[in-house]
Amino acid sequence: MMKKVYIFLLLGALAVFSGCTNESSPISRDYFKEAPISQLATNRETLDPPITISNIAVENYFRIGTNEQTFINVPNRIFVIGASQIDTVLDLNMGQAIIGAVKYEDSKEYPIKASNQNVYKNLSFVSRSQINIESLLTLQPDLIIGEESWYSKNKLGSTAYWNEKGIHTMVTPGTTHPMKVAEDETVEDQMEYILNLGRVFNQEQQAKYIVDATEGRIKEIAYARVGKKKPKVLILDLLSATVSYGSNKVAGDLVNRIGGEVPYTTAPISDELLMRENPDIVFVVTYDSDTELLDSLLKKPQFQVLNFVKYNRVYAIPLKYVYGPLSRTIDAAGYMANYMYPDEFNFEKEYDFHK
Template identity: 50%
Template sequence: MKLWFAALLAALLSALGCCGGGRETAAETSSAPVTVENISVENYFELGPNIETFSHVPERIVVVGANESETLMDLGVTRGVIAAVPTQDNPTFGIKACNRAAFASFPPMKRSEVNAERLLALQPDLIVAQQEFFSKNRLGSTAYWNGKGVHTMVPLNTTAPGKLNAVETIAREMKFIRDMGTIFRRDDAAEKIIGDTRARIDFIRRETQGGARPKVMILDLMSSIVASYGRDKIAGDMAAAIGADVPHTTAAVGTENIMEENPDVVFVVVYDEQEEEVQKIRENPAFRHLNFIQNNRLYPIPLKFVYGPQTRTIDAIGYMANRMYPGQFDFATEYDFHVE
């Protein structure tokens, strides 16, 4: 009887270990300090490196963002979250099925509640949040929290969409994942995520080698400007990594810039299921004779795939490849890393 119960318990623990599981390993409970280099941020701007030493695995975590939450869960971190804000989630492309149960267990927090007073009351030991939240009206600076003994981890590719403050790359995205793995003593899980992501890129490059390179633009119709996620943005770097010709545009572009580039494929960032942003581009008479309209190569893309995608990078790349090379690929929308 005891042997049967032990076997059942082991099976249950193993099941929890897949895709954001909850098994605690010897590495996770290690008290050996680890050091990572993140970024110092104030009023949305990256000021330089931020070297942080973690003497223990964080136990009171505030995580702001759907992708940030997915990164924790994909690494197998499901305990210690005291507040989770699902900002930038998408009704069509939500939390992955394999992570939904774990995410539902995180205490929810509204975006409007993300401010210094509210977080001080929670007494976190780690805040994971994008650059926009480290502003004078939200959380102040990373230095403010570090000075209070609270660690901060800022995704490295979340500069303002309408600005080019830093060159964003897949390499930086993978560094953030590796650093999070280091902090939570989940190094093997981080390396598996990085390895699987790199393997998908390599596969697409091999399969498309020698073919035509489609010119691709990724546009975001913001309130007052049209932002272009060009070659120096993470979205542009992902598209270029799988064979696209992505122009080096300014952060903000006008109709004339798009006409001059005459892209073969255009991805438009959408925020809900209405996809009004796509319609605005499609119905613009100035674009009527451009390649992407003539050949019906205009596609929606959720913000979470082009702005600090983190562990969803693999999904973003698959989504782009399916549309850049129609009929050649059929990647699933969600990738389960099966991390244990």
């Protein structure tokens, strides 16, 4: 009986790792310690004193309250889900602790940052289809960093399940369908999450640097716009229904902070509501069919009288800039400002936190 159990577990482990790439490659860069993942697993840095973090409790897509966890050691077996999450962990100089990640991008034009590519390309990747409770248990993580939407019945279940097994979870706020969260989601949430990761990783100085630079850019744009007309902006995702990231979502809050005016809206909106709002600018979350999605708005006969159509002010925006942007918030602010105020700003595409 024991032999059968051993064979079953061995086959399970082989099935999981057959979907990984670069699984034995050490992750290295001049600002990272050079050490293979297998060696890092034995190097446990103690947090003295232990760090208690308040995060999100999630079960089957829905946020069910707060989740307080105490970290005694710096995590060194991290599994990461989400493009912005990967960039943020790498921006915090913790690439050497990532034992696995889900490799997926929401925009070919805006992939993982160039400043993180040398580390990113050597990570061990697991396909989206392989992520479930059984496969993740095989990897033996000590921390899961990921989006709210992955805590579903057929994927990760609940944060409580993992915490009860001694595996920490750090769920990124603002990373599930807008219709599934009633609470306000803000830029401040994103910054607090980065600071908490900094505390857990013993990278507080780097986390503060990221937050200070991000808040500095937001203030720079806001200061330049004082006393000027605020353009009305809508941020839309054209799913099976038109979904709006209103003023109570991260992207809406960010636009309002840099001198725009995003109205409060319900998550799903109708054409009639869009016409009543008559936005000056529309950002549309795009994937691989940018022109098609933008044209679907511009060509609607009923929209021809609206400001954003008359002045051709509809712009694509990658999902990572509206959906839990974390350390990409600084890039999102620059991207939005460049389109909202083209004669005033010309921010670089990506901010390098390793300079």
